[in-house]
Amino acid sequence: MKNFDVIVVGAGMLGVAHAWAAAKRGLSVAVIERSRQAHGATVRNFGQVIVTGQPPGMMLSHAQQARELWLELAAKAGFHVRANGALVLARNADEADVLQEFADTRLHQEGYRAQLLSSRELARLYGGRLAHHCAAIQGHDDLQIYSREALPAITRYLAESLGVTFITGTLARAVQGGLVSTTAGDFQGGHVFVCPGHDYLTLMPELFAPMDLEVTRLQMLRAVFESNPIEQLDRPVLTGLSCVHYGAFSDLPSAQVLRDIIQERSPYLLENGIHLLISPTPYGELIIGDSHRYGQDAPPFNDEAVDNAMLELASQALGARLRVVERWQGVYGAHGPAPFSVMPVDEATTVAVMHSGVGMTVGLAIGERTVAGRLG
Numbered sequence: 001m002k003n004f005d006v007i008v009v010g011a012g013m014l015g016v017a018h019a020w021a022a023a024k025r026g027l028s029v030a031v032i033e034r035s036r037q038a039h040g041a042t043v044r045n046f047g048q049v050i051v052t053g054q055p056p057g058m059m060l061s062h063a064q065q066a067r068e069l070w071l072e073l074a075a076k077a078g079f080h081v082r083a084n085g086a087l088v089l090a091r092n093a094d095e096a097d098v099l100q101e102f103a104d105t106r107l108h109q110e111g112y113r114a115q116l117l118s119s120r121e122l123a124r125l126y127g128g129r130l131a132h133h134c135a136a137i138q139g140h141d142d143l144q145i146y147s148r149e150a151l152p153a154i155t156r157y158l159a160e161s162l163g164v165t166f167i168t169g170t171l172a173r174a175v176q177g178g179l180v181s182t183t184a185g186d187f188q189g190g191h192v193f194v195c196p197g198h199d200y201l202t203l204m205p206e207l208f209a210p211m212d213l214e215v216t217r218l219q220m221l222r223a224v225f226e227s228n229p230i231e232q233l234d235r236p237v238l239t240g241l242s243c244v245h246y247g248a249f250s251d252l253p254s255a256q257v258l259r260d261i262i263q264e265r266s267p268y269l270l271e272n273g274i275h276l277l278i279s280p281t282p283y284g285e286l287i288i289g290d291s292h293r294y295g296q297d298a299p300p301f302n303d304e305a306v307d308n309a310m311l312e313l314a315s316q317a318l319g320a321r322l323r324v325v326e327r328w329q330g331v332y333g334a335h336g337p338a339p340f341s342v343m344p345v346d347e348a349t350t351v352a353v354m355h356s357g358v359g360m361t362v363g364l365a366i367g368e369r370t371v372a373g374r375l376g
Contacts, residue, residue, distance in 0.1 A: 004027075006030075006189055006190060007180050008031045011031050020367065021368045031166050033170065036168050041354075044218075047144050048144055050358070051142050055248055062365040063358075069364040069368060074145070082144040086138075096240070099137050100116065101255075114137050122135065172194075180192055197332070198331060213336055214335040215334055216333075217330070218331070219327070220290055220328050221326070224325055238276065239276045241262070241274070272306050278314055278317065288310055288311065332359065333355050336353070338355060
């Protein structure tokens with residue numbers, strides 16, 4: 001039996017966050033991953049670290065801490081990160097009202113690093129290509145990571161520079177009291193952090209069953225400019241549709257008015273959980289999404305009408321024709337008691353899971369705080 005100070009089950013975002021936090025403390029760490037390389041929510045997302053979108057309090061605090069951890073980790077592991085912030089565009093007066101209320105009531109009081117741009121100020125960006133919008137919130141703390149390249153780079157860094165042992169292609173069957181039973185034998189850890197993503201059945205189903213958790217399936221696109229490209233697009237772009245989704249805005253009275261207007265005029269968007277996000281990749285492409293379909297499982301069948309709706313919204317926002325070059329599904333845990341849960345199981349076991357799509361935004365802070373709380 002091999003012994004480690006810390007064993008992490010799961011090599012996705014939360015898993016590597018806990019592994020990094022433990023390895024930085026000089027502890028021996030093993031990560032057990034059922035796949036050869038994790039390919040769940042961590043690599044299927046936008047790579048957006050949307051600090052500006054987090055609600056005041058705990059989630060904003062986590063996001064601000066995670067931002068600094070991302071910059072530190074990117075410098076050490078050598079993956080691409082953009083630190084140019086993000087833009088939340090108001091397509092009409094109703095969306096502009098939400099941005100104005102956020103600026104008037106929450107922006108400075110809660111410590112967001114952002115500013116409200118008028119239509120004239122917005123028209124000065126990107127050669128006036130966004131001038132058809134009414135206003136924008138320019139967030140200064142938001143980051144963008146190309147996640148499909150970042151996760152392998154983090155894995156290499158942890159293994160080669162910090163001595164973390166990755167045991168891949170191995171299914172953890174049971175965890176109790178520091179003992180991890182797997183398809184490759186048993187391992188003993190001083191403490192085990194279980195980060196199973198949206199798998200609520202393989203390990204400790206009795207812990208998850210009372211929570212009645214769901215998953216959400218997202219339709220995602222990678223596209224290129226077919227005409228009229230914005231050559232220097234250097235940050236993620238959102239629209240006011242996101243104001244009814246992200247907690248920094250969604251509880252404002254004007255956001256509820258906006259939701260009612262969308263329900264009246266474009267119910268299809270709310271029915272399918274569509275709110276536009278656009279992330280430029282390091283290679284001049286655009287990751288576009290997303291939609292949300294909730295349930296106990298994630299059906300494998302995409303709806304072409306949803307893809308077309310997202311592509312049309314993106315074309316309108318950027319004032320350009322776009323061509324899709326890749327499609328995929330994202331899946332993550334949803335509808336838990338909070339945006340995430342950290343649950344002690346016994347003295348040597350802690351379970352950490354996300355119940356929302358902000359793992360990239362807060363995951364590093366969750367790992368750091370959880371390891372600090374359990375191990376010092």
